[in-house]
Amino acid sequence: PLGLMQALAEKYPSYGILHLDAHADLRKAYEGFEYSHASIMYNALKISQITHLVQVGIRDYCEAEVNLINTEPRITTHFDRDIKNLQFEGKNWSAICDSIIENLPENIYVSFDIDGLDPKLCPNTGTPVPGGLELEQSVFLIEKLVKTGRTIIGFDLNEVAPGEDEWDANVGARLLYRLANMCLVSN
Numbered sequence: 568p569l570g571l572m573q574a575l576a577e578k579y580p581s582y583g584i585l586h587l588d589a590h591a592d593l594r595k596a597y598e599g600f601e602y603s604h605a606s607i608m609y610n611a612l613k614i615s616q617i618t619h620l621v622q623v624g625i626r627d628y629c630e631a632e633v634n635l636i637n638t639e640p641r642i643t644t645h646f647d648r649d650i651k652n653l654q655f656e657g658k659n660w661s662a663i664c665d666s667i668i669e670n671l672p673e674n675i676y677v678s679f680d681i682d683g684l685d686p687k688l689c690p691n692t693g694t695p696v697p698g699g700l701e702l703e704q705s706v707f708l709i710e711k712l713v714k715t716g717r718t719i720i721g722f723d724l725n726e727v728a729p730g731e732d733e734w735d736a737n738v739g740a741r742l743l744y745r746l747a748n749m750c751l752v753s754n
Contacts, residue, residue: 568678568723569602569610575676575721576616582674582720583619584611585667585712587683587705589696591625591644593632604725607678612641619643621670623708624650624683627696643670647698660704664711677709677722677746681739688738691730702742709749719750 575582586592586608597605611617619641626647628636636644645667653663681688686695688702713719724746727739 568725569607571721571723572611572614572617572676576614579616579674579720581616581618581672582676583621583670583672584608584617584676584678585671585709586620586622586678586680587624587700587708588622588678588680589624589627589647589682589699590680590694591622591628591632591636592680593635593642594629595631609635612639617641618672619670621645621667623667624698624700626698627694647700651698660707661711664708667708668712668715668717671712671717673717674720675712675717677719677750679705679722679724679742679746681724681727681735681742684738684742689727689735691728691735692726693728694726702738705742706745706749709746713749713753717753719753722746722750 592605592608594605595609597603608620612620622644624647625644636642650663682692682695683700685699685701724739724743727735
């Protein structure tokens with residue numbers, strides 16, 4: 568999706584990214600490859616028009632990524648364990664969504680890695696990680712984002728992998744349908 572993000576930067580003077588994923592994707596390079604999927608958000612931050620990167624559901628990352636999260640003011644990361652702890656302490660999902668959305672500007676690109684969901688929903692993705700969001704939980708966040716009047720200027724859904732059955736494809740197709748609808752509603 569980096570090419571699409573670069574193309575959107577030619578059209579929009581500024582925008583933010585809502586990134587739902589199990590992984591931070593903030594590595595400078597992965598196994599020597601600077602443009603791997605593990606580096607997508609690191610490379611996206613090189614686009615000057617991107618003013619905010621808000622990550623949700625992150626639960627697998629390295630020390631270098633945490634250091635970048637802690638030093639780059641454009642990044643706000645809502646780690647999965649922190650979200651779960653807030654819920655265990657009684658904070659409802661709607662209020663948590665409000666705190667996620669408040670860091671986003673008017674124009675939003677949604678980057679959704681299917682492994683941001685609980686792995687029971689995407690067991691065949693390349694790097695499933697325990698924890699994560701439920702499908703309706705993620706859709707609620709995006710619908711709430713749209714209700715604030717923000718505009719989804721583009722989106723991607725990635726790492727949907729085939730398995731021995733159609734489960735991952737089914738979940739991916741349902742999510743893709745909902746993302747497309749929310750994008751159209753927001754415009």
